[in-house]
Amino acid sequence: MNAKQLSKRLTRVADFVPQDAVVADIGSDHAYLPCYLLHKGIAARGVAGEVVKGPFESAKRQVREEGLSDRIAVRLASGLKAIEAEDGVTVVTIAGMGGSLIRSILETDMDKLAGVERLVLQPNVHAQTLRDWALLNGWHVTAEDILEENNKIYEILVFERRGGKGELTDAERLLGPYLLAECSPVFVSKWRHEIKQWKRILASLEGLPETEEMLMKKQEFTRNIELAEGVLGSEDSEWE
Numbered sequence: 449m450n451a452k453q454l455s456k457r458l459t460r461v462a463d464f465v466p467q468d469a470v471v472a473d474i475g476s477d478h479a480y481l482p483c484y485l486l487h488k489g490i491a492a493r494g495v496a497g498e499v500v501k502g503p504f505e506s507a508k509r510q511v512r513e514e515g516l517s518d519r520i521a522v523r524l525a526s527g528l529k530a531i532e533a534e535d536g537v538t539v540v541t542i543a544g545m546g547g548s549l550i551r552s553i554l555e556t557d558m559d560k561l562a563g564v565e566r567l568v569l570q571p572n573v574h575a576q577t578l579r580d581w582a583l584l585n586g587w588h589v590t591a592e593d594i595l596e597e598n599n600k601i602y603e604i605l606v607f608e609r610r611g612g613k614g615e616l617t618d619a620e621r622l623l624g625p626y627l628l629a630e631c632s633p634v635f636v637s638k639w640r641h642e643i644k645q646w647k648r649i650l651a652s653l654e655g656l657p658e659t660e661e662m663l664m665k666k667q668e669f670t671r672n673i674e675l676a677e678g679v680l681g682s683e684d685s686e687w688e
Protein backbone atom coordinates (compact mmCIF):
# COMPACT_ATOMS: atom_id res chain seq x y z
CA MET A 449 0.00 0.00 0.00
CA ASN A 450 1.12 3.54 -0.69
CA ALA A 451 -0.44 6.95 -1.29
CA LYS A 452 -1.27 6.06 -4.92
CA GLN A 453 -2.37 2.46 -4.34
CA LEU A 454 -4.46 2.12 -1.19
CA SER A 455 -5.67 -1.09 0.44
CA LYS A 456 -9.16 -2.22 -0.61
CA ARG A 457 -10.40 -1.06 2.83
CA LEU A 458 -9.08 2.49 2.52
CA THR A 459 -10.09 2.71 -1.15
CA ARG A 460 -13.68 2.01 -0.11
CA VAL A 461 -13.40 4.70 2.60
CA ALA A 462 -12.10 7.11 -0.08
CA ASP A 463 -15.07 6.23 -2.31
CA PHE A 464 -17.36 7.98 0.21
CA VAL A 465 -15.44 11.27 0.15
CA PRO A 466 -17.27 13.66 -2.20
CA GLN A 467 -15.64 15.75 -4.91
CA ASP A 468 -13.93 18.96 -3.70
CA ALA A 469 -14.11 17.98 -0.04
CA VAL A 470 -11.77 19.45 2.53
CA VAL A 471 -10.93 16.30 4.42
CA ALA A 472 -9.51 15.71 7.89
CA ASP A 473 -8.17 12.19 8.37
CA ILE A 474 -7.84 11.49 12.08
CA GLY A 475 -5.40 8.76 13.13
CA SER A 476 -3.73 9.17 9.77
CA ASP A 477 -0.57 7.10 10.34
CA HIS A 478 1.24 7.41 6.96
CA ALA A 479 -1.28 9.96 5.62
CA TYR A 480 -1.93 7.61 2.70
CA LEU A 481 -5.65 8.40 2.59
CA PRO A 482 -5.44 12.22 2.37
CA CYS A 483 -2.52 11.99 -0.11
CA TYR A 484 -4.55 9.59 -2.29
CA LEU A 485 -7.60 11.89 -2.16
CA LEU A 486 -5.53 14.86 -3.31
CA HIS A 487 -3.68 12.92 -6.03
CA LYS A 488 -7.03 11.70 -7.38
CA GLY A 489 -8.33 15.26 -7.46
CA ILE A 490 -11.15 14.32 -5.06
CA ALA A 491 -10.13 16.48 -2.10
CA ALA A 492 -9.12 20.09 -2.50
CA ARG A 493 -7.14 20.28 0.75
CA GLY A 494 -6.61 18.12 3.78
CA VAL A 495 -5.54 17.71 7.38
CA ALA A 496 -3.76 14.60 8.66
CA GLY A 497 -4.06 14.27 12.46
CA GLU A 498 -1.94 11.85 14.48
CA VAL A 499 -1.51 11.58 18.23
CA VAL A 500 1.63 9.39 18.27
CA LYS A 501 5.00 10.92 17.39
CA GLY A 502 6.30 8.05 15.17
CA PRO A 503 3.27 7.85 12.84
CA PHE A 504 3.06 11.66 12.88
CA GLU A 505 6.65 11.87 11.58
CA SER A 506 5.83 9.22 8.92
CA ALA A 507 2.78 11.21 7.84
CA LYS A 508 4.83 14.39 7.60
CA ARG A 509 7.53 12.66 5.56
CA GLN A 510 4.96 11.07 3.26
CA VAL A 511 3.16 14.36 2.59
CA ARG A 512 6.50 16.06 1.88
CA GLU A 513 7.63 13.28 -0.47
CA GLU A 514 4.32 13.43 -2.33
CA GLY A 515 4.83 17.18 -2.83
CA LEU A 516 1.61 17.97 -0.96
CA SER A 517 2.92 19.95 2.03
CA ASP A 518 1.17 23.12 0.86
CA ARG A 519 -2.21 21.35 0.67
CA ILE A 520 -2.15 18.87 3.57
CA ALA A 521 -1.51 20.12 7.10
CA VAL A 522 -0.02 17.35 9.24
CA ARG A 523 -0.67 17.93 12.93
CA LEU A 524 0.39 16.14 16.10
CA ALA A 525 -2.85 16.23 18.06
CA SER A 526 -5.38 14.00 19.76
CA GLY A 527 -8.53 13.33 17.77
CA LEU A 528 -10.49 16.27 16.40
CA LYS A 529 -8.12 18.76 18.07
CA ALA A 530 -6.13 18.47 14.81
CA ILE A 531 -8.88 20.49 13.10
CA GLU A 532 -8.74 24.29 13.15
CA ALA A 533 -11.72 26.50 12.28
CA GLU A 534 -9.82 28.14 9.38
CA ASP A 535 -9.32 24.73 7.72
CA GLY A 536 -12.96 24.71 6.59
CA VAL A 537 -13.10 20.92 6.92
CA THR A 538 -16.21 19.39 5.30
CA VAL A 539 -15.47 15.67 5.70
CA VAL A 540 -13.86 13.78 8.58
CA THR A 541 -12.51 10.26 8.03
CA ILE A 542 -11.53 7.99 10.94
CA ALA A 543 -10.44 4.48 9.98
CA GLY A 544 -8.74 1.44 11.43
CA MET A 545 -9.66 1.86 15.12
CA GLY A 546 -12.23 0.30 17.40
CA GLY A 547 -15.74 1.78 17.42
CA SER A 548 -15.43 2.86 21.06
CA LEU A 549 -12.23 4.81 20.41
CA ILE A 550 -13.77 6.49 17.35
CA ARG A 551 -16.82 7.38 19.43
CA SER A 552 -14.72 8.89 22.19
CA ILE A 553 -12.78 10.92 19.59
CA LEU A 554 -16.10 12.28 18.23
CA GLU A 555 -17.52 12.96 21.70
CA THR A 556 -14.45 14.68 23.11
CA ASP A 557 -14.43 17.65 20.70
CA MET A 558 -17.89 17.81 19.14
CA ASP A 559 -17.53 21.57 18.58
CA LYS A 560 -14.90 20.79 15.92
CA LEU A 561 -17.64 19.19 13.82
CA ALA A 562 -19.54 22.49 13.45
CA GLY A 563 -18.88 22.92 9.70
CA VAL A 564 -18.49 19.24 8.91
CA GLU A 565 -21.05 17.80 6.49
CA ARG A 566 -20.05 14.14 6.39
CA LEU A 567 -18.31 11.59 8.61
CA VAL A 568 -16.81 8.49 7.00
CA LEU A 569 -15.97 6.00 9.73
CA GLN A 570 -14.40 2.56 9.49
CA PRO A 571 -14.50 0.88 12.89
CA ASN A 572 -12.66 -2.45 13.13
CA VAL A 573 -15.19 -3.59 15.77
CA HIS A 574 -18.33 -2.30 17.54
CA ALA A 575 -19.93 -0.34 14.72
CA GLN A 576 -23.16 -0.27 16.73
CA THR A 577 -21.77 2.21 19.25
CA LEU A 578 -21.18 4.65 16.37
CA ARG A 579 -24.72 4.28 15.04
CA ASP A 580 -25.97 4.92 18.59
CA TRP A 581 -23.76 8.00 18.86
CA ALA A 582 -25.07 9.28 15.52
CA LEU A 583 -28.70 8.93 16.55
CA LEU A 584 -28.07 10.66 19.87
CA ASN A 585 -26.23 13.56 18.28
CA GLY A 586 -28.31 14.54 15.27
CA TRP A 587 -26.44 12.59 12.59
CA HIS A 588 -28.20 10.27 10.15
CA VAL A 589 -26.80 7.07 8.65
CA THR A 590 -26.73 7.81 4.91
CA ALA A 591 -24.65 4.91 3.55
CA GLU A 592 -22.81 1.79 4.64
CA ASP A 593 -20.46 -0.71 3.10
CA ILE A 594 -18.97 -4.03 4.13
CA LEU A 595 -15.94 -5.77 2.64
CA GLU A 596 -13.48 -8.55 3.24
CA GLU A 597 -9.72 -8.12 2.92
CA ASN A 598 -7.00 -10.47 4.15
CA ASN A 599 -9.59 -12.62 5.94
CA LYS A 600 -10.93 -9.67 7.91
CA ILE A 601 -14.32 -8.09 7.51
CA TYR A 602 -14.65 -4.32 7.69
CA GLU A 603 -17.71 -2.07 7.91
CA ILE A 604 -17.79 1.52 6.69
CA LEU A 605 -20.40 3.94 8.02
CA VAL A 606 -21.30 7.30 6.51
CA PHE A 607 -23.13 9.89 8.62
CA GLU A 608 -24.62 13.18 7.48
CA ARG A 609 -26.84 15.71 9.18
CA ARG A 610 -29.92 14.93 7.08
CA GLY A 611 -31.32 12.37 4.67
CA GLY A 612 -30.80 8.65 5.10
CA LYS A 613 -31.93 7.06 8.36
CA GLY A 614 -32.41 9.22 11.45
CA GLU A 615 -34.17 6.47 13.38
CA LEU A 616 -33.19 2.83 13.57
CA THR A 617 -34.75 -0.37 14.85
CA ASP A 618 -32.71 -2.50 17.27
CA ALA A 619 -31.74 -4.83 14.42
CA GLU A 620 -30.63 -1.86 12.30
CA ARG A 621 -28.55 -0.45 15.17
CA LEU A 622 -26.70 -3.75 15.51
CA LEU A 623 -26.42 -4.84 11.88
CA GLY A 624 -26.66 -1.57 9.98
CA PRO A 625 -29.77 -0.43 8.10
CA TYR A 626 -28.25 -0.51 4.61
CA LEU A 627 -26.11 -3.60 5.21
CA LEU A 628 -29.13 -5.45 6.58
CA ALA A 629 -31.25 -4.53 3.57
CA GLU A 630 -28.50 -5.59 1.16
CA CYS A 631 -27.68 -8.79 3.09
CA SER A 632 -24.53 -9.48 1.03
CA PRO A 633 -22.55 -12.74 1.34
CA VAL A 634 -19.86 -10.92 3.38
CA PHE A 635 -22.54 -9.57 5.74
CA VAL A 636 -24.04 -13.05 6.17
CA SER A 637 -20.60 -14.53 6.81
CA LYS A 638 -19.79 -11.86 9.45
CA TRP A 639 -23.00 -12.33 11.41
CA ARG A 640 -23.03 -16.15 11.16
CA HIS A 641 -19.57 -16.02 12.74
CA GLU A 642 -20.69 -13.57 15.46
CA ILE A 643 -23.73 -15.73 16.27
CA LYS A 644 -21.46 -18.77 16.69
CA GLN A 645 -19.17 -16.80 19.00
CA TRP A 646 -22.05 -15.52 21.17
CA LYS A 647 -23.52 -19.02 21.44
CA ARG A 648 -20.13 -20.48 22.35
CA ILE A 649 -19.68 -17.88 25.11
CA LEU A 650 -23.21 -18.42 26.44
CA ALA A 651 -22.59 -22.19 26.56
CA SER A 652 -19.30 -21.68 28.42
CA LEU A 653 -21.07 -19.53 31.05
CA GLU A 654 -23.72 -22.14 31.74
CA GLY A 655 -23.74 -23.31 35.37
CA LEU A 656 -21.30 -20.65 36.58
CA PRO A 657 -22.33 -18.41 39.51
CA GLU A 658 -23.91 -15.28 38.04
CA THR A 659 -22.45 -11.84 38.71
CA GLU A 660 -24.41 -8.78 37.66
CA GLU A 661 -21.91 -8.09 34.88
CA MET A 662 -22.22 -11.65 33.58
CA LEU A 663 -25.99 -11.44 33.64
CA MET A 664 -25.89 -8.25 31.56
CA LYS A 665 -23.52 -9.84 29.02
CA LYS A 666 -25.78 -12.90 28.79
CA GLN A 667 -28.80 -10.69 28.14
CA GLU A 668 -26.89 -8.68 25.53
CA PHE A 669 -25.66 -11.78 23.66
CA THR A 670 -29.07 -13.46 23.81
CA ARG A 671 -30.71 -10.33 22.41
CA ASN A 672 -28.05 -9.99 19.69
CA ILE A 673 -28.55 -13.61 18.63
CA GLU A 674 -32.29 -12.99 18.47
CA LEU A 675 -31.80 -9.87 16.32
CA ALA A 676 -29.23 -11.40 13.97
CA GLU A 677 -31.17 -14.64 13.56
CA GLY A 678 -34.29 -12.59 12.95
CA VAL A 679 -32.58 -11.39 9.78
CA LEU A 680 -30.44 -14.39 8.82
CA GLY A 681 -32.60 -17.23 10.12
CA SER A 682 -31.25 -19.77 12.59
CA GLU A 683 -28.85 -22.62 11.89
CA ASP A 684 -29.28 -25.52 14.27
CA SER A 685 -25.68 -26.63 13.78
CA GLU A 686 -24.57 -23.43 15.53
CA TRP A 687 -25.55 -24.97 18.83
CA GLU A 688 -23.05 -27.81 18.34
Ligand code: SAM
Nearest residue numbers: 474475476477497498499500503526527543544
Ligand atom coordinates in the same frame (compact mmCIF):
# COMPACT_ATOMS: atom_id res chain seq x y z
N1 SAM B 1 -6.19 5.38 9.61
C1 SAM B 1 -5.14 4.49 9.19
C2 SAM B 1 -5.71 3.27 8.52
O1 SAM B 1 -6.92 3.07 8.60
O2 SAM B 1 -4.94 2.50 7.93
C3 SAM B 1 -4.26 4.09 10.38
C4 SAM B 1 -4.94 3.17 11.35
S1 SAM B 1 -3.91 2.83 12.72
C5 SAM B 1 -4.37 1.24 13.16
C6 SAM B 1 -4.62 3.86 13.97
C7 SAM B 1 -3.86 5.18 14.08
O3 SAM B 1 -4.65 6.05 14.89
C8 SAM B 1 -2.53 5.03 14.78
O4 SAM B 1 -1.55 5.66 14.01
C9 SAM B 1 -2.74 5.72 16.12
O5 SAM B 1 -1.57 6.35 16.61
C10 SAM B 1 -3.81 6.75 15.77
N2 SAM B 1 -4.63 7.23 16.89
C11 SAM B 1 -5.14 6.51 17.92
N3 SAM B 1 -5.84 7.30 18.74
C12 SAM B 1 -5.78 8.55 18.22
C13 SAM B 1 -6.29 9.81 18.62
N4 SAM B 1 -7.00 9.96 19.73
N5 SAM B 1 -6.02 10.88 17.84
C14 SAM B 1 -5.29 10.77 16.71
N6 SAM B 1 -4.77 9.60 16.30
C15 SAM B 1 -5.01 8.51 17.03
